[in-house]
Amino acid sequence: MLKFTKMHGCGNDYIYIDGARERIPAEQKPELVRRLSDRHFGIGGDGVIFINPSDQADFEMEMYNMDGTRAEMCGNGIRCVAKYVYDKGLTDQTQISVISAGRIKYLDLHVENGRVSTVKVNMGEPILKACEIPVLAEDEKGEVIAEPIEIEGKAYRMTCVSMGNPHAVVFVEDVQDFPLEQVGPGLEKHPRFPKRVNAEFVKILDEETIEMRVWERGTGETLACGTGACAAAVACSLNGLTKDTVTVKLLGGTLQIQWDKAENRVYMTGPATTVFEGEIEI
Numbered sequence: 001m002l003k004f005t006k007m008h009g010c011g012n013d014y015i016y017i018d019g020a021r022e023r024i025p026a027e028q029k030p031e032l033v034r035r036l037s038d039r040h041f042g043i044g045g046d047g048v049i050f051i052n053p054s055d056q057a058d059f060e061m062e063m064y065n066m067d068g069t070r071a072e073m074c075g076n077g078i079r080c081v082a083k084y085v086y087d088k089g090l091t092d093q094t095q096i097s098v099i100s101a102g103r104i105k106y107l108d109l110h111v112e113n114g115r116v117s118t119v120k121v122n123m124g125e126p127i128l129k130a131c132e133i134p135v136l137a138e139d140e141k142g143e144v145i146a147e148p149i150e151i152e153g154k155a156y157r158m159t160c161v162s163m164g165n166p167h168a169v170v171f172v173e174d175v176q177d178f179p180l181e182q183v184g185p186g187l188e189k190h191p192r193f194p195k196r197v198n199a200e201f202v203k204i205l206d207e208e209t210i211e212m213r214v215w216e217r218g219t220g221e222t223l224a225c226g227t228g229a230c231a232a233a234v235a236c237s238l239n240g241l242t243k244d245t246v247t248v249k250l251l252g253g254t255l256q257i258q259w260d261k262a263e264n265r266v267y268m269t270g271p272a273t274t275v276f277e278g279e280i281e282i
């Protein structure tokens, strides 16, 4: 029997597993993730996150998308990791560090009635160099800002940002009626992205507010994406469309994103919620 906790951040739901208690061989994880994430035959979720011990930070986050592929970073997931470790008494600290794919993030936990309600995460520097995102570009050391790209015969402009994981941000007039199911997979798997990409479709509401839908690499449309919201805020600022602090409205909730340009750090603040706990035979 495998113990798990189902949690979400703005409706981006993952299955959280204590990797110190549940020892699963690495080669079995992708298949297990696909089974557990299945919304009809499994627990159901956008993927699975293992919370492991670490010598470099307070905890390690090991993140898998629904299709069993690893991702370097997960913004909504890392807030839930903070809630998991605090609410379960694995730490009594309200400032913690979490490492994911070799990069350490620092988190401030906001506690109400003994439980974490919201978390502010220092998401680090946005990565803008094409070869580091990675996105194929004429100038591999340059930035990809408002560059033309064709998907399914239609022309769009994309701005590429990595928050540890790759994102392509496209500005659109209408988010709600945007044909995400057609355009999202085309952008995710476009040959310019050697590691595929997460695709954000963004409408500017005013200089401090944006609306966004996301097509996630390895999962498809989700109700929210934390790293995607950070990438969108950076892309808005780079294109001169908003201030450096924005409210991002997603299908499943709202995130506050600040790009502190003096420090060149992105800060994300948002909720973390536990849905239920259980055990499943594997």
Ligand SMILES: N[C@@H](CCC[C@H](N)C(=O)O)C(=O)O
Pocket (backbone or CB within 6 Å): 012, 065, 070, 071, 072, 073, 074, 075, 076, 077, 165, 166, 198, 216, 217, 218, 219, 222, 224, 225, 226, 227, 228
């Ligand atoms: N939903 C996440 C991002 C999850 C990983 C992503 N699909 C990828 O493959 O990079 C978030 O909140 O950041």
